[in-house]
Amino acid sequence: MAEEEFSVNVTINGTPMSLQVRRKWTLLYLVREVLGLTGTKYGCGTNDCGACKVLVDGKAVNSCVIPAKNLDGKCVVTIEGLQENGQLNILQQAFVDAGAIQCGFCTPGMIISATALLRENPDPSEEEIRKALDGNLCRCTGYVNIVKAVALAAERMKEQNHG
Ligand code: FES
Ligand code: FES
Structure with a gap:
């Protein structure tokens, strides 16, 4: 018997898509294996x-625990969707400048969590940054430079908004 498929209308990185997805597909599988957006690890x-x-x-x-079939009507942004005109955005650049990237495996997830934080709270304390990144594991950095990177990005965003 053919595997059941579900029609899903979802916007991914600004592009509306009509997709047929299978019951077992996760959002992670959809972005990495079907759409080739391998920045998400x-x-x-x-979970x-x-x-x-x-x-x-x-x-x-x-995304590893979200069924792709539940995405109808949703708007998904992956790490690839955060670049601005083909350049690193302020947060991505701050990770580079603060030395927050070692092997880089955790970096896209960190930047996604930090993006959500800074949109909600443009001026977070160190504690608030640490809390927002609580669910992101890094085996390499000890987190200090990652927290610094988010604070640096917040600073630069403020300057940009006031400049
Ligand atoms: S791969 Fe999804 S939380 Fe680890
Ligand atoms: S930089 Fe290697 S896991 Fe975070």
């Missing part, structure tokens, strides 16, 4: 590491 597959985070309707979520 597969870490644990069990524990945050490497697979994407924005769904502006909220940072672990």
